[in-house]
Amino acid sequence: MKDRIYLCLAHMSGREMDYIKEAFDTNWVVPLGPNVDGFEKELEAFLGGDRYVSALSSGTAAIHLALLLAGVGVDDEVVCQSFTFAASANPILYQGAKPVFVDSEEDTWNMSPRLLQQAIEERIDATGRAPKAIIVVHLYGMPAKMDEIMSIARNYGITVIEDAAEALGSLYNGAQCGTMGDYGILSFNGNKMITTSGGGALVCPSMQQKQKAVFYSTQAREPFPHYQHEQIGYNYRMSNICAGIGRGQMTILDEHIAWHRHTAELYSQLLAGVDGVTLHIAPADKYASNYWLNTILIDKEITGKDREQLRLHLDAEGIETRPLWKPMHLQPVHSSAVAYVNGVSERLFDKGLCLPSGPCVSDDDIYRIVGEIKRCFSTK
């Protein structure tokens, strides 16, 4: 029996326990402390040194705080990429605001700047005011068309939140994803580029914004000796134990990125001769994806089998894959939301599959996966 190959497993450097042990030895078993400070500094250095990072309990919490800092409140509209994981959009509803979903373009699979422009103009006509924020996602690690999106947002004075949960280490025109918008968010969930078991970070443009994020993430406690509260806060700060895992992971982040990119190259070589299968690769050099997950589209007209038939075949052979994200405008929970669609994300959802990726997937695994893809399409 061959070992099962999983989609994207956590991979440790071996240094994590040193930081955790130090936290226990010094009794910093709380949601603040030297590992939290150290992890934030290491992330800031990695991101290029001109941003301020607040370590939080999840990427979802980071999106929520970004919306709060952007001043999003009840009945405001927030434009959100439709082709994404639910967590990109959920915090809009936490704030009592309304999502306006915008479909993707073909090159990067991320927010279409053309549809974004149309959405903003039509929402201004319909409501008399521009949306309060834009949540753009670098899905599967592929950078979105940030130049165009930022220039549209600046024209209307709209805050941009970059959801870089899947894109730590991806570069757009040489800039780190998460540092180009007004705010960026990162996720350190178990399957991401690095993990803290569960966790996230808000990337802020100034120390003042970071301090606000920390304030709201620690129950908005005012600086009094007693507990004084003048605003509603949240319990979103990262624990010093989780941050210890994060510091251990930072020592191996570059290797993780290199390995994800290596898997993309190997898939690209091996899938080159497979008719009807297209690997999603960067449309130009300026999109330096981290290839968090490698993704393919299946053309049933050519392969004779659809995405679900391939997924079930691979599953039976001990290979975990997953359909691409189901767009938010197709999700029952968002059925009443306004959406600007062009058919791109629906087609991607219909035809697309995520393949095992990351440091726990070996070259041999990739040979086995591609071999099984070929076998699936060669049998009736």
Ligand SMILES: Cc1ncc(COP(=O)(O)O)c(C=O)c1O
């Ligand atoms: C695109 C995207 N946004 C947001 C999140 C939320 O991050 P977290 O799971 O850390 O809350 C995730 C991952 O889980 C994600 O993939």
